[in-house]
Amino acid sequence: MLEITYSVRAGDIEHGGTASAWLKVELRKEGVSEQLARRAGVIAFEGEMNLILYATRGGTLHVAVDDAYIEIELNDDGPGIEDLDLAMTPGYSTAPYWAANLGFGAGMGLINMERNSDRFEISSHLGEGTRIVCWIDRRKDDNST
Amino acid sequence: MTIRLSDLCDVLELEHLTPILDLDREVNTALVGDLLSDVLATAKPGDVWVTVQRHQNVVAVARVTDLAAVILARDVRPTDDVIALAVEHGIVLLGSTAPAFDVCGRLYAILRGDAR
Numbered sequence: 092m093l094e095i096t097y098s099v100r101a102g103d104i105e106h107g108g109t110a111s112a113w114l115k116v117e118l119r120k121e122g123v124s125e126q127l128a129r130r131a132g133v134i135a136f137e138g139e140m141n142l143i144l145y146a147t148r149g150g151t152l153h154v155a156v157d158d159a160y161i162e163i164e165l166n167d168d169g170p171g172i173e174d175l176d177l178a179m180t181p182g183y184s185t186a187p188y189w190a191a192n193l194g195f196g197a198g199m200g201l202i203n204m205e206r207n208s209d210r211f212e213i214s215s216h217l218g219e220g221t222r223i224v225c226w227i228d229r230r231k232d233d234n235s236t
Numbered sequence: 237m238t239i240r241l242s243d244l245c246d247v248l249e250l251e252h253l254t255p256i257l258d259l260d261r262e263v264n265t266a267l268v269g270d271l272l273s274d275v276l277a278t279a280k281p282g283d284v285w286v287t288v289q290r291h292q293n294v295v296a297v298a299r300v301t302d303l304a305a306v307i308l309a310r311d312v313r314p315t316d317d318v319i320a321l322a323v324e325h326g327i328v329l330l331g332s333t334a335p336a337f338d339v340c341g342r343l344y345a346i347l348r349g350d351a352r
Contacts, residue, residue, distance in 0.1 A: 104291075107293045194272040
């Protein structure tokens with residue numbers, strides 16, 4: 092059983108992905124397979140970048156692992172997403188120009204998170220914030236190396 | 237076929253920007269792109285990634301996806317702090333003066349072409 096919470100600062104592009112890369116190492120130490128650790132890393136990376144690029148005050152990345160699931164939860168307190176269907180549309184992005192120049196804002200982040208999850212939940216309210224929870228089912232792991 | 241990173245460096249005349257790291261990994265596939273989410277979605281462990289992005293997040297992407305190396309095309313140079321980060325985490329950075337198109341063309345010929 093592993094449980095970690097990372098604080099992610101708004102605008103901290105420089106450290107973007109650091110927590111995710113570290114998480115992957117921690118998951119491997121915990122006995123999680125390379126394949127699942129990688130999926131968790133991708134989910135966390137996209138979530139981390141979303142907090143950095145879009146959340147007004149940053150947010151938290153919380154990871155809990157037990158024998159059955161890897162649970163990755165992202166929380167922020169704003170600004171919130173007005174139209175979730177639109178936000179989940181491949182290619183849709185509100186990334187600023189400077190972020191696009193760095194290779195972010197392809198409109199693929201949330202999609203990548205969903206595709207790498209066995210279960211994916213997102214809820215958001217304008218002015219309140221966004222909560223995303225992704226679960227990876229370790230029992231479905233077909234590659235336990 | 238597969239090719240060892242050190243041999244790839246010789247054939248493609250790549251500059252090893254992280255020379256303290258070993259070039260002994262075998263490569264059999266590659267990908268090209270500058271959108272990080274696209275790389276996260278498609279990269280396979282051991283891939284070589286051809287890009288013109290050169291910031292710190294490139295190292296993070298390479299770590300998460302377990303890439304064999306990143307080839308920075310068109311003489312794009314990372315800053316010293318990015319190189320230091322790559323070395324710290326064992327991510328091989330290789331530099332090419334050729335544009336990404338030419339790097340990929342030659343990579344494709346090596347990895348996917350016939351043996352002639």
